[in-house]
Amino acid sequence: MRIGLYPGTFDPVTRGHLDIIERAALLVDRLVIGVAINRDKGPLFSLEERVAMIESECADLGEKTGTEIAAHPFENLLIDCANDVGAQVIIRGLRAVSDFEYEFQMVGMNRALDSSVETVFLMAEARHQAIASKLVKEIARLGGDVSKFVTPAVQQALADKRG
Template sequence: MRTGLYPGTFDPITLGHVDIIERAMALVDRLVIGVAINRDKGPLFNLEERVEMVEHECAAITKITGGEIVVHPFENLLIDCARDVGASVIIRGLRAVADFEYEFQMVGMNRVLDDSIETVFLMADAERQSIASKLVKEIARLGGDVSSFVTPAVNDALKERLRPGGG
């Protein structure tokens, strides 16, 4: 069984993430979604909320693909997380050339740490490539409509969190 690890902060999970998850499921038998704790980023949603959102969105995908998706919070090195979950491949999503430069460095470092774990880059569908969680949050904070960037459940969670007196 081939296990892949798709890591990220998922704050919140977007349609771009969902697209990468669907594409990754065609490559692996078991996909672990590594939800990074990453306190330095100051997430809008806490870890439990992000894990719950990812699990909710992945439930529909597993019904369609029949594959196995596991959501796994982590705070250690990515390569150690990959070892912990038995992943032979790390899945990374790319949006633009700027993403590639950072990811290229990351792959080089990870190869030094463990050259048995491959990294695969996937690009979301063209209409999803510009979606970034950071921008989704900024648009939502300023009262903009993010419904074309996230699922209805995530859109509702954003509205609830950002409403005056919310979460």
């Protein structure tokens, strides 16, 4: 069984994330969405809320792609999380060249820690390349329309946080 791990903070999950998840699901038999706890980033949504968003947003994708999709919270090293879930491949999304520089360093470190886990990069679709969770949160906080960037359920969750 080919198991892939797609890690991120997903605060919140965007249409760009969902695009990568759907495309990654076509490459593996089981796709684990690693939801990073990452207290240093001070996420807007709690871990439980982010996991629930991923599960809700991906519920139909598993059936559509024929791939088992599961959310898995983690706080350890990415390579350790990959080993914990039995992943042979880590899937990373790229939006721009600036993403590549950071990701290139991460791949080198992960390969040094465990050379049996491969990393695969998927380029975001052109219409999703500008989407970043940080910017989506800022637009929502200031009352802007985020409907192009997130699903209606996530848009409502952002509105609820705004109060």
